[in-house]
Amino acid sequence: MYGLGILNGFLVTMKNFIKKPVTIQYPEERNPQHPRFRGEEFVWYEDRCTACASCAKYCPLGIIKIVTHPSGGKLPEGDAYAIDVFDIDIGRCMFCGLCVEACPYDALFMGSGFEESKYKRADLVIHADRLRAAEKHPSTWFRPQLEGRGYDPQSDAPVPWKEAGRESWPHHLPQRPGEPGADGADAPSSPAGH
């Protein structure tokens, strides 16, 4: 009998009618997001960065632009060069994450945000100033030290630069006078190599 199939279809739609809709009201509600999500915003720690430009070299698209000048700082402490320009053109970025893999000092992380729509292509370029000022919610992608702690970029507090690395690095500690921890109070007792 053909009619029974139709009645079955009516039951299916009625089940949908009774159950809770699957819609998520996006700006107010959000889907839970995986901590390894590779977002459109990058997280960059200037204090960890030595301006080696590995990220720019490894970028398959060549969309990271770094301009530096000698700062007069000490080479072994990673402060010989100061950053003038650090631009990431996410309008052309494919979020492969090779820049993050290449960074030897864990200074560059994938971000966790994704609301990066802009009216002009030129606005899609992330400049150093924005990277400096941004709240650091790094993705745990390719960063086992964050994942090991169970860090969730969506809900947890921002990660300060000292806690972001995969191992403690004493050279950074006395560098910036005036920073909390600059007096070396919480310096690790034994320097760890890398």
Place this chain on the structure above:
Amino acid sequence: MPSPLEGNALFRGIYCWLAANKGNALQCPPDGPAFKDGWLPLGWEWLAYTIAALAIVMLVVNAFMVLATIYTYVERRLLGRFQSRLGPNRAGPFGLLQPIADAIKLLAKEDLVPAGADRWVFNLAPVVMVVPVILVLAVLPFGRHSFVADVNIGILYVVAVTSISTLAMFMAGFSSGNRYAMFGGMRAVAQLISYEIPVVLSIVGVLLLAGSLSLVSIVEAQRIPYILLQPLGFFVFMAGSSAEMNRSPFDLVEAESEIVSGYHTEYSGMKFGVFQLAEFGAVLTTSGIMATLFLKGWEGPVLPSHLWFLIKVFLFAFLFIWVRATLPRLRLDQVMAFAWKFLLPLSLINIFITAIEVLALDTTKLANLWLMAGINMAVAVLGIAAFSRFVRLGGKPRDITIEIPMASEAR
């Protein structure tokens, strides 16, 4: 002053408030609730009559328009829920202002007339489309003693008036100067004329039972709802009228996936809005007719009669939305086969059985009515089962073998 408006309570109220004088104490008795010395002098009753009639028309038409816009919101929300989503909920609380936003959008749009269009017919078509829908309201009883007119051939009038919309669709399709609109118009004519027949025949069973064509008398004649006595008639009427309103699964007059949007492809702005209003309004009036014919109309316990009528109308509207959310669109040959091979024989069987029962049984006894209900239920189930077994709607897919000489030689 013999008039079909006589029985209307609101009409009498306004009329007597304006024109109650010693002269027409017959129409407005001094002990009546509205009696006082009227505003108009003797001999001016015609003006009171006109004003009262216009007031009622204004009230009914405007209430209907508001209801139709509310219905668009209800339909979109319910359709969303049937598809496991939310539907419009951003404009105002729960999206309640969505109909207003839609109306503003449509009014602000440019009103285009295609260069190749037949301007007069093109502009006239939306009007011809919406007027029959409103005209149906003239005979529909909305509640106890409240209807615009108690016409003694009410249901015949409804059938006659609603079939005008076929003409409107063909006018729109023909005058647009657009192939898709033309296809839509042709499909509309083919489909709507086919479905007119089973729909009219399915009403005949109700008329045999009620013994009257007036919708007011049909409501009063229903001792048990006719949906129990006429399940087959109800099924045929529901299926046929959803085809007449171009609702899915019979919406191939405006099949988006095939012919853009059918007969109103070239319409924009408020003309398009009028088409939409006519379509959504048709759902409400058809639900109203179904409630009147099959579900005792405004009658019901405890609640006021108007509220009962609204509840029943929206019950059937819900049924239409459920059907729309569930069934996919049919092919044109399937639609035609459904009308001629399935609905038409079923409605003829329904008339035959009902006529025999009306002749054989004494329908004034309640026990006989329940007996009829039992028999008709069984006939409905058997009839639908038998016809769905033996009637093929559309052909089977055929096996086509194409010989490609080159390929067979190579093997």
